Amino acid sequence: MTPDSKFSDISVDFMRSPEQVMRLDRMGSSHQTRLSFMRSLIRRMSNEKWQFECLRRDIDSDGYGVSVYAVNTPNRTYSLIAFTQDIPPNKRTDRVIAEVWDATFSLYDGVPTQEDIDYLVHNTPKQEGGRFRPSELVLARANKSLRLFEHVISSLAKGNQPDIELLSSVGYLMRTTAIYGSGKFGCADREKIANREECRGAFQIELLAVYLIRWFTIDLVEYLAKKRGGNKAARLDPRISRFLGIGNSTGLGMAPFLLKHPNLIHSWVLAKESALARVRSIETPLNGSLEKFMQSLDQVSQHLKEWRVDDELQTSRIERLKSEIESLTNWCNNEINLVKPYPWNGIYQHTEDCYSLECQELVVSLIIEPHGSLVDDLAETMFSESIPKIQVGMPLSQLKVIVKNYYAWAIAIDFTTTKSQQHFWYYSEEKLEPRFGSRADEDGSEQEMPLTIGRDAYELNEVLFSVDDDMLVGEFVLAHPQYRHIIRRIQNTFIMPYSEVQDNLLDESMLPLNLLRFKLAFFGASKFDPKSDLWTRICMYQGAPMPEHLADSGYDDWYFPVIPRGFI
Template sequence: MDARVLELRSPDTVLRPEDLAGARATRHSFARSVIRRASADGWDIALGRVDLDGEGRGVVVFDVLAGAHRWSFVAFSKTIADADREDRVVAASWDVTAALVEGGVDDEDVERLRPQVTRQEQGRADERTIIWTRANRSGRFFDQVVDRLARGQQPDPHMFGLSPYLLRSTAFYSNGKFGLADFERFADDHPFAVPYRAHMLSAWLLRELGYLLVETCAIARTPDAARLTGKWRRYFGLGNATGLGMVPYVVNHPEVLDAWMRLRELPLAAVVARTAEPGSPDVRRVRELLDRAATFLHEQGLEQPTPYTSGAELAARLSPLTQLVDEYDEHGTMRGQPTNYPWRLLHDVAAQVDAEVRGVVASVLIELTEDLDSWVEGLLRCRESRTVRARARVRDLLELIYERYDWLADFDFTDPQQSEKFWFSSANNEEPRRALAGVDPGERVQHAIDVARAISALREELAGTEPTMSIGEFLLGNPRHRGAVMRIQAVAELDYAELRANLLASDFMPLHVQRLQLAVYGMDNFNPQSTDWLRVTLFSGAPRIDDLARGTADDDWCFTPRPTADSGRTTR
């Protein structure tokens, strides 16, 4: 696939928070990718050790064989008081702590890992350990599912809200932190050379652990307790609660943002450029997926996940799109006009409705790009570097700003509302926060995420400078602009590196940027709790590890509907 021939959406559209607000997971999101790779390459994942008591306390080890590679996922499980279950980094205790380790582990290895892994931030890893993570039992769902299973019943489908999970993860640490293995050690052909694959494998196994724990606890109460069967055995995801900390990451890593956006935009551009015949399998597939999406959303009901649309309302907005597909399937027309490019027209109509409808339709259409899986996966690797090209001239940099940063015209920094907020890390909670400039303490240690303001200030300074002056000479007299200069020069060739947003503005909505990031990971069931954080699930509906061995690890689990009361009657 030659990306140069594709007609991509404009960065001025794609990178606006209003468009990001409709982002959803696709077949190329990290969660889908890791299971697809595990299935295609014949990974063997099995329980190597289960040492749990009736309350689900103890040690579990998953053995992972991926060709010539072997890893162990070592989990330490205990129970903590409800009051001690916190989503924040400053939590001191968790129901589950775990590590993904290179190679196999024996009892001595487990005991060596225990005092470090269970302490998380206070511990120290060794060179074999790739990931540290931790999770808590769901205070809403875990015990209820155990109770139902102990009574010989499947879960009650009416008990779950927008984010169904048994365990909720609160962090994944990697790449040198606390002494963890540096990812630079992985060669290009290593499974973990693909960004976030080690994290996603760990998250998948945490989710599997949640299933194991509820069934273990249920059987301890009643020896003939039910196991999760039918659709229930794959319904639950891994929970996550995500806050402001994600937003500075994409601002500080523009090369990563560009790669993530291409992961989404290139497959979309490829599919809308394709023709399709009425009655073809692709047309039937799109119709099926739109129906599935509508069912999935309708089940979420009228609960308003502000600032987003309720599931029921979003499902209703999809109905005209479904009718367009039916029209094309029957007559070869859309809106009464013949077309050979139904997917382009369908996407354009969806975009005219709103960003959330467009996001659903884009995810549906991207399901048709199975042939691009390997190509898209290769888009994730990027190089990040920051150096000043000192010999460049002021006029060259100024021209680059006028060409690539014309969107700065949207922000007038003489307006106090455009600089109302600043971002900092809380000393108490060790997490990013927003505060009022000129009012709240901490402004002197604020995060340098003011890209729009910084480049606007640089542009003004350059406009009054001799055009032939070198950038090196300019920075000698204006060192405060060094960071902005390096950033502009580093991302000059990247179309999707800069959010069209001012993070300091009073009306900036962090949730929209978080939603993009979570969708890239593969998360869904967005359930905002404020303007700054939301609950989500990962791997809801995904295959289980025993599906790998049975050959049933399918890649068709987007928009997984909620099981019904009789969904557990099939055999496990």
């Protein structure tokens, strides 16, 4: 991290602790911030003047065929190859175990030749069943929102704009159901591209693919409307196309990722918490920043009205959030509360004292937002190339202290109870789909994924009681190799304290959804729409500028998007 000397000394005092931040209930209340990966990617696209072009559109009047969309960055070109097909409605599922999709995609490193497309036409539509090469960077698929897709085409074909309420209720024309990168199914390893400026940040190449998919869906409906309506057909109003995002369904696959990449997670959280601390440590607000914050409260109030979901729990959280934002707005309108030193800290502290976790995390996002000049450099630190390494020379006396201080949450759990180990995580033989089973009701717990962090720390702690303090970790693991994994992890947490989820992932009360939302918020997702405890739908890039508007002023103002003015 590049500390800002003007703020770094004091801002440390305002850092929230890992014990506060890395708890599942707070993680499951996360919102996007201006450091989220989609936000930083859009800023790069705009700043570096990336150029976008449709290189090929070989599709029939129903939209089926192959298309290629390219983006030219300062140093290289990436191409999205899209295959579209007709599929039976009853085969349209968001699950990993699906076999067919409306659209499948490969992001190609460069411009594909006909030979490349001939290869991919036999592989990309098969998704996990295909094999890919280091020239392919990302593999993805998407299904249509049948309701909205047809409505938009038919409206445009008649020369009309689509119904904005319907559009707002869905938010996207297609919904991605998997986005694979980093060497999956033979695609390029992350290391191939990690040193490229535009790829260094987390998930930048995957999110570039998603941005291109969003552009493809909008281009596709406009093309099909033109085919159907001829000269009478309209194009989407640019404000509407900007309001259209790309959907996504996210399931359990994200949870193991979070636990298997502790150093990466630490870098994300450290950046966000540093941004918050920098803002909280401002004694006198920057010009215009409080005004911008007050405007964002208005905007977020409207966003909350438009955030409608079926899930009862999330609905009640949104309802509470609405009243809390109203209450906060009133509190901020009272000058006494803001005209004093450290106003941002005052806002944060008031929120933490009075409102729900959902509101606290929303306010974190809102108070960071007006401070781009102060925090945007942190986006460059949100990656990690290191992997945890075991420190064999550490005496067990030190390890014992680390366990006690950093895993207090784990050693306090009674792992002899059934409810503390109610669940287990595993991969199904069916397309390697990650699943979250009930230990009492399902077979397979002996193949449990090693995500049993709390239990492992607890067991290690029990064993360490009877071992000599002077023994070195290297000597201990020679005799007890079964603890190698957890010791390495614990030692790593000592160095990277934001790397560990400080809750029992096997517990009866465990909601995988919290892990998913935490990660998706870092991506920059909005409008979380939980469909169960195991998966959620979201909207990505809603409100983000389309390629032709990346140079416009306000290209970065797309947090908490709302229906564009003039349409309601």
